[in-house]
Structures are given as structure tokens and as C-alpha cells.
Amino acid sequence: MDSIIYFENLTFNAAFILYIASSLLFFVYTAKLSEKTGKTAVLLTLGGFILHTAALTLRTIEAGRLPFSNQFEFAASFAWGIVLSFLVLHRIYRFTAIGAFVQPLAFLVMGYASMQSRAIRPLMPALQSHWLTVHVGTAVLSYGAFALACGIAVIYLIDSRREAGRRILKHPEVSDMLSYRVIVFGFFMLTVVIISGAIWAQQAWSRYWAWDPKETWSLITWIIYAVYLHLRIRRNWKGKAAAWFAVIGFISVLFTFIGVNVLLPSIHSYA
């Protein structure tokens, strides 16, 4: 048991360090565009991700359930979701530069996780439900995708001001389209998060919707991304307006996740 905790901490910290290193290398890459630096940065990210996965697996073994039930566990899983999204996108499209705008987000969320208490607590009665797994599992994927889309939208906003030769990604239309596809995935997952939360609340607290602050903020986030999708339907609203909404949307995600717990009273506060 103790050795499991030891290895969990070890792999977690090692992953954290690799994420910091890869963030730095990605920045060097965007400045110098040396292929080798880019490859190394991706390899470090992948290495960090494997260690991170090991840390979460060890914790799952130790706790006898998925690591989804307090602020530390969720933040660690959230960071994992961000890196996963980046690696999947990289595998398909090979846009290495995106790492410079996504990996720092993973590292920040990881840093937030490392400031939380790591004690393994048994699940309180209200959390003992299969809906917890669906609810938080989809939240990890959804939030990870939104972080990635935010990074790409920032690239779009920077590139749309630069002349063609100095852009981070050659074609701004492509960053626009990519962040759209990633948000589409995140938005669908967020819908599942909210719906599974509603069904669970109906079982645990008798109401599928009660305007609790955490619920309300997830709805606000959902509305922001819905507006994003609709802005894109009109050709002239695509691009910048939509990119700003992708950034605002992610700020709202962070507020839903961290701000609500710290600043507002909520029945979700224990999570």
C-alpha cells in the first residue's frame, strides 16, 4: 500500500517535470522551427503522458475506484485529458506548434493539482453512484478538448494579425477549422456531462435541475460554446469573433472547475 503511494507520487512528479520541460521546448520550437526540437518536445510530452497515466492507474488500484472524486483527483485527470487531446490531434494532423499553446495549460492544471490534498478519502454517500463515472469521465474529455481548442484559437488570433510568412500555422482557416472540430467534440461531451449530472441529481437530490452554482456555471459554459457554434453559421462571424468565444469558453470552464469551488457556495463544493 505504502509503496503504491510512493510510486504514485513519483510518477506524478516526474510527469509534471516532463510537462514543464516540453512546454519550454515547444516555445523554443515555435521561435526557431527546428524539426528536431519539435520532435523532442512531442516525445517528452508522450513520456510525461505515460508516467501520468501510470500515476492515475496506481491511484485507481489503491482507491479501488477511478480517480474522479476530489479536487486533486479531478485536476490530475483534467490535465491528463488536455495532454490526451493534444496527442490525439498531433497524431492525426502533425501540427507540432500547437503544443506551445496547449502544453502550458496542462502544466498549469497539473500545478493546481499538486497544490491540493492528495489524501485518498472514501466516497461520501452522495457520490456513490455509477453516474459519477460517466459524469466526471466525460468532463475530463470535454475540458481537455476545450483547453486544446482554446490553444488553437489563440494561435488563430495571433496568426490573423501576422503576415503570411511569420505565422505559427500556415493557414489561419485551418486553425479556425481545427478549433471548430475540437470544440464540437468538447461540446458534445459537455452535453453528456450536464445530462448525466441531471439524471444523477434526480436520483440523489430529487431534482434534475436546481440552479446550484456549479450546475449553473456548466450551463453558462455550454451556452458560450453554443453561441460559438452559431456564430460560425454566418460566414462573416467566423474567424475572430468565434475564436474569442473559444477563449472565453475556456475561461468559463476554468471558472466552473476552480472558481465555483473557491468563491461560491455550492452543494458540489466537496468535489
Place this chain on the structure above:
Amino acid sequence: MNNRVKQIVRFLISLKFGIILLIIIALYSVIGTVLPQHMPDEIYLQRYPSYGQLILALSLNRVYSSVIFTSLLVLFGLNLLGCTVKSLRGQLKQARKGFFPKTALIGEQMENSPDQADALAYFKYRKYQVEKHDRGFRAAKYRWGVLGPAVTHAGIIFVLAAGIISSAASREGFVNLLPGQEVTLDERGIALRLDDFYMTFLENGSVEQYFSDLTVSSGPDDQRSETIWVNRPMQYRGINFYQASFGWVSSLVIRDAETGETRTQRQMQDGQDFFFQPGHLTVVLYGFFPELAIGHNQQPVSLSHRQKNPHYGVVLYEFNRLAGTYIIGPGEVIRHGDWEITFSHSTLYTGILFRSDPSYPVALIGFIVLMLGMLISFYCYPRFAEYSDGALHTWSRKNGWVFHRTVSRHLDQS
């Protein structure tokens, strides 16, 4: 309709107005999470001298139940309905079998023109509907996907309708029950009896789960018994019964110190007080501590809900002046003047919440339709391709670049 009215209606069902409404709804909701809700009016006026009036005028003190918020939601629902119905006819046309957009040939063109036979094989393998013509062929897939947004919007309309049904028709109540107690709930004459209430504990003493054995009946030959716990309510005739809370009741006895005669005997919950007229005494049960320990700053705390070291925190007032504070065990006597005060026999009661909400099935249908609509919109959007005179063009309104890239990669590899 004259032009003016037409213009207004057109605006009311426009996407622009829909987006404006969504943003207003989001901002209004934000206020509800930041500003404390449902406090007495005076508090707002005191705390926010300059905005107090405005807060009350805009119902910002009860955002989610206000007429303004409800009207916004209704308006949004109508906007969405209008907007969806308006575009439905065009969409149904496009969903039909033979439809092919005029714009297909202005779509993206593949850099290397692929072999016609390869391209044809690819689209057939991917289950596209293929239609040959003398200069090449046309291929299309997921034409019906154009209906995705309409399905999504229908799902949202169901959920909004559920909200209206819920606020009009849901009923809710709450009772505290001791084991063995029975109450009649409402005009329908449903009786609720708590047969037993208990908890299970983890090794460290924290509560693992709360259980209530309930019997619900509406007549001698229609009764049902079930055990409920948190996350597992019981359903009976459209009413759900929830394990909601629990607490201790303790038995207070006040005796005449000289004769030993019992003058008062009553059940008290934590925090309750009782005025004993003959002695002008107010007895406050500050709290029952099943496993007493002394915490920081010398306050009594309970380590768990197991009765391992039970004690009572009691405060006495005489003629409204503090007369003493005590920590006593069960049956231990506080002697004050002519009176002997004891607490004992603490038992658990449980709070059962019961609620009927006919809107839940409607919301569930909405959830399913909504998710289905999104899957269609996002992953089964219509795709078109045309092969003509050696050039292949692909076109999709929503996701042209990704679609083009996918097709190009496959054809380049083959």
C-alpha cells in the same frame, strides 16, 4: 400581414435575436450565482445602498424564479421553435434522395487528380450514393444529416417544456421521522411509515451510507416496503421518496429535586430549546455528541455518529440570564435550584423528502433527442463529391477542410 409586422416577426425568429437572448440568459444566470439569493428585501437595501433598488426591481434577488427569467426562457423557446420551423422546409428538400448542391463544383479540388476508377471505388466502399454521368460521377452521403440541427433544437424545446411543466406541476414535501413513526402525506391519503433507520460506518468512523426502511401505503391491500439510501430513492404512485438528512433526538426529563416527581418529559433535537415555566428556566440542548472529544479552542466535537462516548452539551438560562453550561453523560443530573435536569435515550431520526415531478420523463426524452441531434449534426453532416473531366471536387458546408483532407489522403495513398 403588413410589412412592419413581418419585419418584427422575422427578427423575433432570427438567429441574431436567438444569440442575443442566449447571452442575456447567461449574464442573468451569472448574477444569480454571484449575488446571494432569497434574502429579505431589507438586506439588499442595507448591503448595497446604491444598487439595492435596482436589484429588487430586476428581481436579481431571486433570479431563477423571477418573471423576467421565465419570460426570457419562453421567448428563447419560441425563437428557437420559429427559427427551426422556418428552415425545416428547405432542409427536408435537401434531405431527399436526389438532392445535390449547386455549389459542389466550387468546393475544394484535389491537387493530384485521382484515377476515376479509384475514386469511384473509394466512394462506393464508403457507402456513398453514387450517380454516374457522362463526364464522371457524383457521390453523396448523409443527406439526411441536414436535419441534425432541427433534431437538436427539438431536444432543447423538450427540455424547456419540461422546465415549464416542472414549475407548474411538481410537488414536494419533507418529514422528519423516528423509527416506528407514521404520517399521512397529502390529500391522496398516502401513508408513510419509517420501519427503521440506520447507518453503516467505515473503519475511520465516517458514515458509509444511510438507510431507511420505508413502508408506503394507500390502503390495507396496497402497500409496499423498500429500503432507500442516498442515490436510491423509492417510487410509489409517481412520488419519489429520498433519503435526505438525519439527526438525533434526545429525551429531556425535569424532576422536582425533593419529591423526585417528574414534572416534564419531552423529545428534543439538537439546537432546540425548551422553556420550563415553573422554574423560569430555558433549557437549550446545544448538541448531542455520540463520540465526544474536545476540539480546537476547547469546543466539544463528535468524532463520529457511533455512540461510543455519548454526551450532551446543555446551556441553562434563568430569567433570560445565563445560568450555566454543562457537558453531561446520559442520565447524569444537572441540579439547579429545586430542579434536576437529565438527558438520555438519544435515537436517530431521519429526514425523508418526497417529490413528484411529472416533467422528468419529458426532460429525459429531451436529453435523448438532444444528444441524437448533436451526433447527427456533428458526425453525420452531408458530404458531396463530384468527379468531372479528371478533377475531383469535394464539398461539405460544415466541415469542408477536414472532409477534403480525409478523402485526399485516402486517394493519394491508394
